[in-house]
Amino acid sequence: MGSFSIWHWLVVLLIVVLVFGTKKLKNIGGDLGGAVKGFKDGMKDGSTAASTAADASASPAAPAQVTAQSAADAARTVDVDAKTRG
Template structure:
């Protein structure tokens, strides 16, 4: 079984650009980038709030 060559990737990319147009692809890319940035921000905020000091048991 052979892998995908660079020429096959270029042909697929050319077909995608012809089907969707550069403006729509640019908008899709920026939407995807902002979604990833929002996800990373929420994950980092979740980690900072999850770092709570453990409760020490009371000695009687």
């Protein structure tokens, strides 16, 4: 009950080719290769995007403005259950 032999893997490969066909397997391989390439490019661009995001978040006025707007919205919110219970 050890690992599969080469003959087991060849039979599995033959069944996969018969089920999906070579054209679909080629398309899947191309899509997978494109995804890996996109991931690598994203990782390279990630270091420059992280420094840009750090520069953008360095401005303290933006979070304070969002907090003030949220507080104003919370003051205008009416809880219907609390109002009807009186």
